[in-house]
Amino acid sequence: MNIESKVRNRALAGKLGAACLLSAALNAAAADDWKNPVLDKYPTAAVATSGISVGDNYVTVGQLHSISGTMAISETGSVEAERLAIKQINDMGGVLGRKIKIIQEDGASDWPTFAEKAKKLLVQDKVASVFGCWTSASRKAVLPIFEKENGMLYYPTFYEGLEASKNVIYTGQEATQQILWGLDWAYAQGCRTFYLIGSDYIWPRTSNKIARRHIEEHLKGCKVVGEDYYPLGHTSFGSLINKVKLKKPDCIYSIVVGGSNVSWYKQLHAAGITGESLAKKNKLLLTISTTEDEILGIGGENCEGFYACMKYFQSLGNENNVKFVEAFKDMWGDDSVIGDVTQAAYLGPWLWKATVEKAGSFDIDNVATASEDVEFTGAPEGYVRIADNHHLWSKARIGKMLKNGQFEMIAESDELIEPNPFPEGYK
Amino acid sequence: MQGFAGLSQFSVFLLMALGLAIIFGQMKVINMAHGEFLTAGAYTTVVISDLVTKYCPSLLPYYFIFAIIMAFVVAFLLGYLVEFMLVRHLYHRALDTLLATWGVSMIMQQGFRFIFGGREDSAILPEWLMGSWSPTDTIDIPLNGLFLLGTSIVMTLLVAFLMHRSRWGLNVRATVQNREMANAVGINTKKVDRVTFALGCGIAGIAGAVFTTIGSVSPAAGSLYIVDTFIVVVFGGAGSLLGTVLAAFSIAQSQSILEFFLSGVLAKVWVLAIVVGILMIKPQGLIANRVRK
Numbered sequence: 194m195n196i197e198s199k200v201r202n203r204a205l206a207g208k209l210g211a212a213c214l215l216s217a218a219l220n221a222a223a224a225d226d227w228k229n230p231v232l233d234k235y236p237t238a239a240v241a242t243s244g245i246s247v248g249d250n251y252v253t254v255g256q257l258h259s260i261s262g263t264m265a266i267s268e269t270g271s272v273e274a275e276r277l278a279i280k281q282i283n284d285m286g287g288v289l290g291r292k293i294k295i296i297q298e299d300g301a302s303d304w305p306t307f308a309e310k311a312k313k314l315l316v317q318d319k320v321a322s323v324f325g326c327w328t329s330a331s332r333k334a335v336l337p338i339f340e341k342e343n344g345m346l347y348y349p350t351f352y353e354g355l356e357a358s359k360n361v362i363y364t365g366q367e368a369t370q371q372i373l374w375g376l377d378w379a380y381a382q383g384c385r386t387f388y389l390i391g392s393d394y395i396w397p398r399t400s401n402k403i404a405r406r407h408i409e410e411h412l413k414g415c416k417v418v419g420e421d422y423y424p425l426g427h428t429s430f431g432s433l434i435n436k437v438k439l440k441k442p443d444c445i446y447s448i449v450v451g452g453s454n455v456s457w458y459k460q461l462h463a464a465g466i467t468g469e470s471l472a473k474k475n476k477l478l479l480t481i482s483t484t485e486d487e488i489l490g491i492g493g494e495n496c497e498g499f500y501a502c503m504k505y506f507q508s509l510g511n512e513n514n515v516k517f518v519e520a521f522k523d524m525w526g527d528d529s530v531i532g533d534v535t536q537a538a539y540l541g542p543w544l545w546k547a548t549v550e551k552a553g554s555f556d557i558d559n560v561a562t563a564s565e566d567v568e569f570t571g572a573p574e575g576y577v578r579i580a581d582n583h584h585l586w587s588k589a590r591i592g593k594m595l596k597n598g599q600f601e602m603i604a605e606s607d608e609l610i611e612p613n614p615f616p617e618g619y620k
Numbered sequence: 621m622q623g624f625a626g627l628s629q630f631s632v633f634l635l636m637a638l639g640l641a642i643i644f645g646q647m648k649v650i651n652m653a654h655g656e657f658l659t660a661g662a663y664t665t666v667v668i669s670d671l672v673t674k675y676c677p678s679l680l681p682y683y684f685i686f687a688i689i690m691a692f693v694v695a696f697l698l699g700y701l702v703e704f705m706l707v708r709h710l711y712h713r714a715l716d717t718l719l720a721t722w723g724v725s726m727i728m729q730q731g732f733r734f735i736f737g738g739r740e741d742s743a744i745l746p747e748w749l750m751g752s753w754s755p756t757d758t759i760d761i762p763l764n765g766l767f768l769l770g771t772s773i774v775m776t777l778l779v780a781f782l783m784h785r786s787r788w789g790l791n792v793r794a795t796v797q798n799r800e801m802a803n804a805v806g807i808n809t810k811k812v813d814r815v816t817f818a819l820g821c822g823i824a825g826i827a828g829a830v831f832t833t834i835g836s837v838s839p840a841a842g843s844l845y846i847v848d849t850f851i852v853v854v855f856g857g858a859g860s861l862l863g864t865v866l867a868a869f870s871i872a873q874s875q876s877i878l879e880f881f882l883s884g885v886l887a888k889v890w891v892l893a894i895v896v897g898i899l900m901i902k903p904q905g906l907i908a909n910r911v912r913k
Binding site for chain 2: 393421426427436452454491
């Protein structure tokens with residue numbers, strides 16, 4: 194598994210570069226030779242009135258992720274998924290008969306750079322839409338610019354909520370669709386005591402705040418027996434594991450991120466806390482921060498039998514997903530791994546296409562208004578619909594980690610869950 | 621059980637600090653790249669682990685010992701090179717060694733990123749290092765923790781022997797005390813410096829190899845440890861091996877005990893506050909070198 198991950202790393206850089214060149218060539222060809230069949234129905238003067246970059250044969254969009262710096266590895270999956278979606282849309286004839294041209298900018302894992310590049314994309318390139326960002330910090334940095342310059346951002350990461358904007362479509366799940374549903378599931382499994390663990394920054398702290406409220410006020414007879422944070426990159430969890438052993442929580446609720454994950458699961462395993470040993474005592478470990486991508490580094494044998502609450506797993510068996518995984522591997526290599534956020538990024542271009550076609554216009558104001566109730570039946574996660582608060586109606590799922598680094602889905606919500614970024618009483 | 625959490629933290633600190641205690645304590649070189657030599661050792665282990673998995677999986681149970689030795693060799697050679705190209709021009713200018721080695725650390729970090737990519741990586745552990753030893757039902761002592769402890773004890777004894785019982789250690793101490801005089805009596809001080817520096821780096825490499833059993837490897841992994849390590853060395857009294865051991869022990873134990881009763885973040889704050897407090901009273905650290913003035 195380690196070898197695979199490294200082969201992938203080294204291949205990625207090359208592949209991305211090649212893909213950029215390739216798509217640039219495709220775009221150029223598209224703009225020149227493409228005979229637009231729907232021009233009569235959608236003349237450019239009518240579908241783009243506000244000066245955004247739309248021609249008779251093309252429409253320009255921006256892609257704003259970190260290609261370099263510490264976040265590059267996480268965001269690479271999103272870049273790949275968005276490019277796959279755009280390629281597929283172009284192969285189908287584009288949006289309103291116009292092929293999509295991509296202008297890619299690198300946020301370089303640096304929030305001021307994100308802001309600067311967002312401004313460049315909106316003011317100078319006048320793109321019709323931007324797909325990008327990953328961390329909440331980068332989103333917060335570009336948000337005022339998107340609102341001031343009236344742009345449209347499709348943001349793919351699951352996040353802490355407490356935000357909604359006319360200029361952003363959130364294609365990942367917000368807190369209530371992940372945290373509350375996951376905790377309810379744990380409750381149904383018989384968990385009554387919870388130990389909250391997180392890395393020390395905004396997302397885990399806010400998420401645990403919401404989790405604590407839910408446990409203490411909404412789950413009957415439940416309580417939080419401990420809450421602990423460790424700095425990003427922390428590697429010794431010995432004392433924490435002892436505390437957990439002492440408090441004997443029914444549910445270890447973990448939001449450890451990044452490299453700390455590896456130490457955390459390795460040391461849990463070494464201390465005798467495994468999926469198997471917990472299951473024997475009717476206890477469990479539930480995480481909202483570990484996806485297929487992280488397990489690649491942790492090693493499946495260290496986290497086998499633990500649970501994660503996500504809306505998407507690579508192993509989902511529905512028809513859309515089978516096709517998606519196949520297309521993704523075709524484009525980006527057989528050893529690629531697809532995590533929750535990668536799938537959410539894939540939704541962005543498709544939802545934008547559907548919205549533009551519904552609005553019959555590329556103009557941001559029209560797209561923003563038309564977004565409500567736009568649906569995407571081809572979503573790998575099944576089916577999604579945009580709510581009036583610009584978040585998605587989507588399902589929540591529980592996956593059990595397997596030794597091979599994949600998840601086995603063992604539970605999913607019956608209905609689509611309504612997104613609620615400002616849950617009552619959690620603010 | 622909790623005592624063991626402290627012990628394993630202690631062995632982490634000690635193993636990290638050993639190399640630095642030699643370089644900083646004996647040579648007065650502030651080696652900011654110490655963490656990167658550790659990372660070099662860790663990556664050596666990962667590469668060897670991958671090669672073994674790919675080409676001869678049957679050797680998996682034994683490769684780790686070999687990986688430790690290779691980690692030492694790689695870090696030793698890198699250290700030798702850095703000393704030769706950079707550090708030797710900067711003796712007598714302690715602050716400049718800080719800047720120069722800081723630069724080296726950044727170059728090495730980017731180098732790792734370039735070669736291995738930015739993703740967290742980890743070595744495949746041999747079976748005998750996984751799991752735990754449970755004398756009773758409630759006690760689980762992690763085997764990798766025991767291994768860590770064992771390694772750091774062996775390494776400390778080795779270093780102590782080298783410094784205080786061998787001819788070479790005598791040369792090092794002589795060079796540190798009075799370079800001109802040491803030169804005059806026929807000690808090749810340049811060579812002593814180079815090997816001392818390289819040895820410190822090599823020990824960091826060993827630490828890196830051993831740390832793959834408890835954590836992940838990434839280009840910035842070393843920088844996570846460097847602050848703690850300097851605190852241990854300075855707190856112990858630079859140059860004193862016994863002081864380093866004492867400092868590592870007291871910091872590790874107090875941190876893990878505080879972590880147990882307070883939160884993880886708060887524990888760190890308290891430990892640092894206590895260290896600063898003690899250093900204000902004893903600026904030379906716990907055990908000061910007796911120096912003739």
